Amino acid sequence: MKGTKTQKTPKELKAWEKEKKLIPVMIRKYCHGKHKAKGEELCEECRALTEYALFRLEKCPFKVNKKFCSFCRVHCYKPDMRERIKDVMKWAGPRMIFTHPIFAFRHVFQMIGYKRKLRKEAKAKANV
Ligand code: SF4
Numbered sequence: 001m002k003g004t005k006t007q008k009t010p011k012e013l014k015a016w017e018k019e020k021k022l023i024p025v026m027i028r029k030y031c032h033g034k035h036k037a038k039g040e041e042l043c044e045e046c047r048a049l050t051e052y053a054l055f056r057l058e059k060c061p062f063k064v065n066k067k068f069c070s071f072c073r074v075h076c077y078k079p080d081m082r083e084r085i086k087d088v089m090k091w092a093g094p095r096m097i098f099t100h101p102i103f104a105f106r107h108v109f110q111m112i113g114y115k116r117k118l119r120k121e122a123k124a125k126a127n128v
C-alpha cells in the first residue's frame with residue numbers, strides 16, 4: 001500500500017531483537033533434546049524459563065549493541081534461572097552451529113573478546 005512503510009529495527013537494536021527470537025529457539029531445542037518435548041510443546045520448566053528470559057531481555061539496560069547475557073557483568077537473572085539458562089546455552093549453543101551459524105559464531109567471537117578483556121583487566125590489577 002502506498003505511503004505505508006514497515007518500521008525497520010535500528011541497527012543498534014538488531015542483536016537484541018535477534019536474541020529475543022533465538023532464545024526461545026534454543027530453549028525449545030534443549031527441551032526437545034533433554035526433556036523429550038515434541039513440536040511446539042515445552043515442559044513446564046522450559047516454558048517458565050522462556051517467559052523469564054524474554055521478560056529479562058525486555059527490561060535489559062544494555063539493549064543497544066547488546067552483547068550476549070553470558071558476558072554481562074550485571075547478570076540480572078535469579079540464581080536458579082541463571083543456572084538453568086547456562087545449562088541451555090551449554091547444550092544448545094554448539095547445536096546452533098548447524099541451524100544458525102552466524103549467531104553461533106558471533107557468540108564464539110564475543111567469548112574470545114570477553115576472555116581477552118578479563119585477562120587484560122587481571123594483568124592491569126596485578127601491576128597496580
Ligand atoms: S543478563 Fe545482562 S545483558 Fe542479559 S538481560 Fe540481564 S542485564 Fe541484560
Ligand SMILES: [Zn+2]
Pocket residue numbers: 030031032035037042043044045046047
Ligand atoms: Zn523442558
